[in-house]
Amino acid sequence: MAKKNVLFIVPYPVGMAPSQRFRVEQFFPLLRENAISYDICPFLDVNTWRLLYKNSSSIRKVWGILSGYVNRWLVFFRLHRYSLVFIHREAAPLGPPLFEWLIAKVWRKKMIYDFDDAIWIPNTSAENKPMNALKSFWKVPLICKYATIVFGGNDFLCEFAKESGARRVLYLPTVVDTEGRYGKTKSKKRDSGITIGWTGSHSTLKYLNLIVPVLKRLETEYEFRFVVIADKNPAIPLKNYMFIPWNVSTEIEDLEKMDIGLMPLTNDKWSEGKCGFKLIQYMALGIASVASPVGVNKIIITDGHDGFLCEDPDEWHTALKELILNADLRRSICENGRKRIEQKYSIISQKNVFIDALKS
Structure with a gap:
C-alpha cells in the first residue's frame, strides 16, 4: 500500500478550539503510530483568533483574514505532495466552497470532510453577526457532495x-x-460542599438563561457553589457564583472542581446538530451530568443510570436536588457515566473509524 501523506485544512490555530482539538488534533499521535505522515494548515493565526470576537482593531482583523486567504491559495503549490486532504468544517470562513471544489474537482484529491455542528443553519449572535452576513451557509451540502468520505x-x-x-x-x-x-x-475530597458547573464558549452562554431560575430557587433551599468556565463572564446573579476563565493548560483541573455538570439546550435544529461534548467531558471526569433531552444528549445519557435528562424547570429542580442530597446516587451516576464514555466516546473506541478512513 502506498504511503499516506495527509494535509489537514482546519479553521483555527492549533490547540485553541475544542472542536478542532478533539475531532482532529488529538488523533495525530495515532497517525504517527500508523506511519501516516501529515501537515496541518490553519486558516487563522493565533493573533487573529484572539482578536476575532473582541472589540478591537477592525483593520487587524481584516488583515488576519486576508492573510488566511493568501495562505489557502499557497496550499495549491504543494498540494501534489498529498494523497488525501482532510477538511474540518470549512476551508475558508467566507464565500462559496471554492477551495473545496478545486481540491476535489480540479486536483481530484481524495477528500475527507468533518463537521460537528449544524453549520448550514445561520446561528447569529452579537459577536458573530458581522461575519455571518458574509458567510455562505448553503455551501455545506456542496462540500458533502465533493468529499470522498464525510x-x-x-x-x-x-x-x-x-x-x-x-x-x-x-x-x-x-x-x-x-x-x-x-x-x-x-x-x-470535598471540604466546601457541592459544586454545580457549566463550561462552554461565549456563543453558548445563552443556554444558561434556561437554568438560572432553577439555580436561584435551589440556592434558597440548599448550599452549593455554581461555577462557569468560559471565555467570557456571564456574571450570573447567584450568591455563591464563581467564574473561571477557560485555559487549555488548566482545563481538566478546573472541570474537576465540579460535582454536577449541566448542559441545558433549546429544542431546535441548531441544538440537534450539537455533539454533546460538555456531557462527554463531564462523564469522562466523573462528574454527574444533567442535560436537556435534545439531540445527541438522548443518546449519550441513559436517564437515571449515567445522568439525568430534564425537560422543564421542575424536572431540573428534582434531579439537582437528588444529586445534591444523595452522595451514593452521585457516585453511581459518575461511575456509570465514566463506563459509558470508555465504551462509546473514547479515542480507543473510535480510533479504527478514523484511521481506516484515512488508509482507505
Whole structure:
C-alpha cells in the first residue's frame, strides 16, 4: 500500500478550539503510530483568533483574514505532495466552497470532510453577526457532495450529509482520551460542599438563561457553589457564583472542581446538530451530568443510570436536588457515566473509524 501523506485544512490555530482539538488534533499521535505522515494548515493565526470576537482593531482583523486567504491559495503549490486532504468544517470562513471544489474537482484529491455542528443553519449572535452576513451557509451540502468520505459527529449530521448526496458517510462522535488527559480521576475530597458547573464558549452562554431560575430557587433551599468556565463572564446573579476563565493548560483541573455538570439546550435544529461534548467531558471526569433531552444528549445519557435528562424547570429542580442530597446516587451516576464514555466516546473506541478512513 502506498504511503499516506495527509494535509489537514482546519479553521483555527492549533490547540485553541475544542472542536478542532478533539475531532482532529488529538488523533495525530495515532497517525504517527500508523506511519501516516501529515501537515496541518490553519486558516487563522493565533493573533487573529484572539482578536476575532473582541472589540478591537477592525483593520487587524481584516488583515488576519486576508492573510488566511493568501495562505489557502499557497496550499495549491504543494498540494501534489498529498494523497488525501482532510477538511474540518470549512476551508475558508467566507464565500462559496471554492477551495473545496478545486481540491476535489480540479486536483481530484481524495477528500475527507468533518463537521460537528449544524453549520448550514445561520446561528447569529452579537459577536458573530458581522461575519455571518458574509458567510455562505448553503455551501455545506456542496462540500458533502465533493468529499470522498464525510465524518458526521452525530446521527442528525450524518443524515444531513446523506441527503446532500455524500458518497460515503461515517459516524464519528467527538471523543476524549480516557487513557491520557481524561484518565480515571482521583477520589474527590470535598471540604466546601457541592459544586454545580457549566463550561462552554461565549456563543453558548445563552443556554444558561434556561437554568438560572432553577439555580436561584435551589440556592434558597440548599448550599452549593455554581461555577462557569468560559471565555467570557456571564456574571450570573447567584450568591455563591464563581467564574473561571477557560485555559487549555488548566482545563481538566478546573472541570474537576465540579460535582454536577449541566448542559441545558433549546429544542431546535441548531441544538440537534450539537455533539454533546460538555456531557462527554463531564462523564469522562466523573462528574454527574444533567442535560436537556435534545439531540445527541438522548443518546449519550441513559436517564437515571449515567445522568439525568430534564425537560422543564421542575424536572431540573428534582434531579439537582437528588444529586445534591444523595452522595451514593452521585457516585453511581459518575461511575456509570465514566463506563459509558470508555465504551462509546473514547479515542480507543473510535480510533479504527478514523484511521481506516484515512488508509482507505
